Amino acid sequence: MALDRLKSVAQHVTGSGPPPHPFDPLSNAEIETVAQIVRKEHGKVNYNAITLSEPRKKEMMKWLEDPAHTPRPARIADVVVIAPGGKVCEGLVDILQGKITKWTVLEGVQPLITMEDLQAVEHICRKDPKVIEQCEISGIPKEDMHKVYCDPWTIGYDHRFGSNRRLQQALMYYRPHVDDSQYSFPLDFCPIFDAEKQEIIHIDIPEIRRPVSKAKPNNYHAASVEAEGGYRTDIKPINITQPDGVSFKIDGRIIDWQNWNFHVGFNYKEGIVLNNITYNDKGNVRPVFYRLSLAEMVVPYGNPEHPHQRKHAFDLGEYGGGYMTNSLSLGCDCKGAIHYMDAAFVNRAGESTTIKNAVCIHEEDAGILFKHTDFRDESVIVTRGRKLIISQIFTAANYEYCVYWIFHQDGTIQLEIKLTGILNTYALNPGEDTKGWGTEVYPGVNAHNHQHLFCLRIDPNIDGPNNTVFQVDATQGPGEVGSKENPYGNAFFAKKTKYSTVKEAISDYDGVTSRTWDIANTNKLNPYSHKPVSYKLVSREVPRLLPKEGSLVWKRAGFARHAIHVTQYSDDQTCPAGRHVPQTSGEPSRGIPEWIANGDASIDNTDIVVWHTFGITHFPSPEDFPIMPAEPMTLLLRPRNFFTKNPALDVPPSYCSTPSQVAAKSGALDAADKMSKLVVAGGEAATTSSSSSSCCKK
Amino acid sequence: MALDRLKSVAQHVTGSGPPPHPFDPLSNAEIETVAQIVRKEHGKVNYNAITLSEPRKKEMMKWLEDPAHTPRPARIADVVVIAPGGKVCEGLVDILQGKITKWTVLEGVQPLITMEDLQAVEHICRKDPKVIEQCEISGIPKEDMHKVYCDPWTIGYDHRFGSNRRLQQALMYYRPHVDDSQYSFPLDFCPIFDAEKQEIIHIDIPEIRRPVSKAKPNNYHAASVEAEGGYRTDIKPINITQPDGVSFKIDGRIIDWQNWNFHVGFNYKEGIVLNNITYNDKGNVRPVFYRLSLAEMVVPYGNPEHPHQRKHAFDLGEYGGGYMTNSLSLGCDCKGAIHYMDAAFVNRAGESTTIKNAVCIHEEDAGILFKHTDFRDESVIVTRGRKLIISQIFTAANYEYCVYWIFHQDGTIQLEIKLTGILNTYALNPGEDTKGWGTEVYPGVNAHNHQHLFCLRIDPNIDGPNNTVFQVDATQGPGEVGSKENPYGNAFFAKKTKYSTVKEAISDYDGVTSRTWDIANTNKLNPYSHKPVSYKLVSREVPRLLPKEGSLVWKRAGFARHAIHVTQYSDDQTCPAGRHVPQTSGEPSRGIPEWIANGDASIDNTDIVVWHTFGITHFPSPEDFPIMPAEPMTLLLRPRNFFTKNPALDVPPSYCSTPSQVAAKSGALDAADKMSKLVVAGGEAATTSSSSSSCCKK
Ligand SMILES: [Co+2]
């Protein structure tokens, strides 16, 4: 076996292929090697995760600086298993050394729920006599149990069952026909599933019963659209092509595009991880972020009735944004010229699995990058922008999250998230009032109010690791109207408040001041503005956590209590709601609440991590059903005082003329897109008024 | 002359062409006809504006309902002229009747500044001895006066000069070379120009003098980019084509696209006007908005020193978003298959002029419209969206505003505005402190803090003209954690507050509650949710007006004091800062402050107008210079409880498979875009891992 292992490992470090980059996710071969090592030592266990234990930052920063003369960081695997009897163990495996370097048995902890864990529950529910009984009460005869479905959710935390048993709650649905959307037929009871015993240990039954809806199915599949008149036929194709190929280069998992350079990682919890993001500023390669990722989420539901308080999924920490990720499809999920990356995981048996096309990398036209016309002579410059998008889509039971990391030519990094998929629904009797805790989106279907709160982990490296965060508030100047200092009352300025300590940094969004946050390197001033080089976090979708202080969600999702937390960098602080999230009680709160316990720790001009919670509060409406049009939200990380000028000035313009060229009527630079056409109808221009236009010539 | 007039008018109402739609802007022929009528009556005058006086709403609503049996609303022109001696007159002309139906001489009022007005100032400045003297003091010899430029701005209001003289302030700049960007060389003094006398009547000279900068030019034109290494060569073309044409139909200025139908108007002040927006809901044509437009803007600058308080341009009311609009260029401003509309205006002499390609109409791919994967069997639907964009770009001296009205298939209307162009700049001495009122974006260049505040006029027609606005706040449920009503502390709901009166509706954004506003028809409930049909205004970029209460800006820009005002509909209330904005003193405040004077007026279930102020506060940085990468802001009008389901279900999916199709391994609907390609390098797939992917087949 050691031979096998060494052989597969050898592919990476010697022989044919180049060694993996230290940030590269574990390969299928590495995963299987690790499983073998663990199996040898600990026998047959259920594998929960085998993932890259990322290199310690200090060591990695050294290597990045001079890879030729620095020892390559070791390939370490982070392993979580569930041994027979439900014993949870975690450890580290040095892959090249072929040995387990750390092994711990954990008590009262549940690692995340895998897709395999989820798949099991429905089958067991269908056979459980108590579930069958409840289905009959709901109006479903026992011969129809194959029409009963469940979305297994993590249980959140239920004090009756604690943390030692590995549990899921089964949100129950009915499908009259196998192709019907089950979310139109929610059932009113909720079985509790014990993963170790593989059985239903309890069923939560509401006081008021709500038999299965008699409404007709509400579907979105082709047959249902055809039955209602068919698909619209008046939408013509838009073709997006790149005949000369793409503008980015790929070396392993390192992307080089328009002065940006970064490594694309991927893991089972966070999904996409962007590492070592640098910007080539006229030959000077400047670090910007050491690491960016979505680190956690929580989706609290707002119906106070038992057991709906348990619905507050931590989709990343409890299921994994990597594990749930879609295999993307050319021409469906992304259009144009696409590069994909696969994702390798371990399955329960310790075999490696692959999600093909887990990450999509492609370019899009970004509209006007900049434009100016001189009104005197109509000399003009118009330059179109381009963006590079690194994306994934993951399915969390009913919901879909589309995550787009977007790089812009002006130095901006944008994170866009689109929410789509299907609302979580609960049963409602005819005439029953939702009491405002939800919306009847279809007869008998109550879609509860909820929030989608994401935690963005920003590990900045703004011209170096020692950074400082400033809160920036648009503020009126001092002095009343008519005063000497503010005679006309028009004074306003950007009030910057330095966060010197962890405590000071605990902060919320302020819409009144259009609050933003500068992540700055105070050791380096912009030569023109004399202000620290910085990246500004511009984020406007920042609802507060609506579950109250002291509530279960508030205790478990400590990261979501505030929009901003800043901590000193620590290699082990990556999971803002704790490393093993399922069934945490929130007593004590894990993750960020632990890390900010020492409020006096300095975050001034040192290696820091910024945690930003953002998202939306979702009050459903019938338009969101039976499948929800994508709802976008976005935030920006924008260079401010980082460059000495617009860094995109050298992007070739579509058209550019100077006053002297306009006067000479020649010399203008015309690189307009010649593929664009005027709309023509029936072989001739639709309007004579526009038929004579030519590019930018006035 | 009457014959000429009748002949040109006849083109529209009889004979060859169809008559203009009552919402159509005046044609060139109509404009010239009107000028002739006015000239006959009032002799030689300077024409400031001849524009459509839109039909009275009551009359127009009737006509829209049954155009075949209702008298067509008359073509009425709204005329503003400046007669010799500076006498300002305005009137109405009935075009078909060929007569002036109303004529008024105005006192103490200045109509907006036209491009012709602006063009004159620079030439006069260059010849003015006092300006030449100041240039010499600044270090510019008098033989270099041809290198001196000015951006003429409306004066705002200066109490020393009042409102009776027609004035502009000349923001002065220097260009070492004719092709150099002048904004790197601001001069420190400010001449005041009298448009009637055509002379400089005063120069504001600061106490501290700031000679012209000796820094080297900071340009963005081709020669300067070439001198610094040239354009980047690593960006490959993206072609966007519609081989089968576009998906919209145009009948005159009426657009029909994906169930949307609306009329595209255009006027000199507001630019694009969208009228009679309806949605065909499965054969039922439902009114949504009677009229949408950007009605006003103000851009206050935050430097308290005299005379910078005068910098607070009302770009629409003082210059006109139509007058300043760009002639757009195929393949530069918009890519793909484009339809353009021209704009017709009057010039000072009373001749009609045309801006070619003033409005761009085109489609874009909109990414994923909705997607869901069933985790059980990977049955999936993925549907891509399309959007229709009606856009214009206008140049306000240094700044460019790109305005995009975007229609989505899910019933959403989005307004996106991109800011680009060049910062307004002022001189700064070496070593001088900006004191926080601006940023030194280049040596000697102080870019002052400012806000861009837009006023969106929403004239709703949500299933009829009688509408009501509700404020919606995401709110925690009552009862503390552990209480009977909120045992788990997780309760939250959408708190809806009806605005019954004008006074109640005066409101601001609240970031804490993620405030939105529902524009609802309380007479019609959604059959599923039992909530009023509505469109929700979702707007997150809503800074408060930073100039203080009682300040000049606060008095003049009354509309900007609050994010929301709601008024009873009135045909004559279209200009939220008043009809003639230049040189208003703000005593009394014009426009909205007048209209909300009766705070008790009912706005409950009646014909209303919603005024929404939004925008950004801009603290410049060197990245914004010498030309600014586009900064986007956006807001949404989303259907909520308006439809009974996702109205885009019948958009053909890229791929759709049901559980039974997955089980049968056939029958899936596959219409994926076959133009999309995997990235290939050197003739073969760049990665073997992705070379085997095919659309959506798992
Ligand atoms: Co939601």
Ligand SMILES: [Co+2]
């Ligand atoms: Co600005």
